[in-house]
Amino acid sequence: xxxxxxxxxxxxxxxxxxxxxxxxxxxxxxxMYWYRQDPGMGLRLIYYSASEGTTDKGxxxxxxxxxxxxxxxxxxxxxxxxxxxxSVYFCASRRGDSNQPQHFGDxxxxxxx
Amino acid sequence: DQQxxxxxxxxxxxxxxxxxxxxxxxxxxxxxxxxxxxxxxxGPTFLISISSIKDKNEDGRFTVxxxxxxxxxxxxxxxxxxxxxxxxxxxxxxKGTYKYIFGTGxxxxxxx
Numbered sequence: 001x002x003x004x005x006x007x008x009x010x011x012x013x014x015x016x017x018x019x020x021x022x023x024x025x026x027x028x029x030x031x032m033y034w035y036r037q038d039p040g041m042g043l044r045l046i047y048y049s050a051s052e053g054t055t056d057k058g059x060x061x062x063x064x065x066x067x068x069x070x071x072x073x074x075x076x077x078x079x080x081x082x083x084x085x086x087s088v089y090f091c092a093s094r095r096g097d098s099n100q101p102q103h104f105g106d107x108x109x110x111x112x113x
Numbered sequence: 114d115q116q117x118x119x120x121x122x123x124x125x126x127x128x129x130x131x132x133x134x135x136x137x138x139x140x141x142x143x144x145x146x147x148x149x150x151x152x153x154x155x156g157p158t159f160l161i162s163i164s165s166i167k168d169k170n171e172d173g174r175f176t177v178x179x180x181x182x183x184x185x186x187x188x189x190x191x192x193x194x195x196x197x198x199x200x201x202x203x204x205x206x207x208k209g210t211y212k213y214i215f216g217t218g219x220x221x222x223x224x225x
Binding site for chain 2: 031040041042098101105107
């Protein structure tokens with residue numbers, strides 16, 4: 001009963017390094033999301049994928065890329081990490097029907113030095 | 114421009130008393146509202162929701178109230194328990210999109 005699984009749980013990078021955060025869901029959900037959470041800012045949407053084969057920008061997409069590899073997996077890539085990208089990153093999925101709640105992973109805590 | 118606002122960053126309540134968490138929104142077209150609960154080092158989990166055709170929805174100790182004219186919703190927890198200590202987010206599905214809009218969260222501390 002895994003739900004949404006994110007890897008890794010923690011990562012420290014140096015400025016300029018690249019990194020891919022992995023997310024997989026086993027609930028056969030259509031839509032998937034990447035958020036970042038910063039103190040006092042709530043959850044801000046980076047990118048989302050309404051269905052397999054589509055991706056769209058959210059509120060704060062700059063500095064990130066995504067890949068919807070298949071229905072289960074949605075990855076987030078930082079090509080050249082910056083200290084401003086230090087955050088906790090959450091992946092979520094949803095069945096796809098409007099008003100259905102999202103299911104979240106436990107997050108990846110990323111520090112950029 | 115924040116479409117969903119939680120103006121209280123934190124709240125402390127004695128065990129057994131009522132906790133009231135508030136959320137305001139700006140768009141009168143929003144028709145569905147959700148509350149999520151988040152413990153440290155975990156992802157948010159869905160708690161309770163309400164449709165705009167209702168003004169109240171109850172689930173055990175949790176009740177959400179919706180005041181459409183004031184564009185305000187509140188989450189009541191009665192009685193509050195120490196295990197309720199968490200950050201609570203209100204969220205709204207964006208109209209016509211797959212996006213959700215989250216408030217900034219309220220940290221609830223229930224004191225034993």
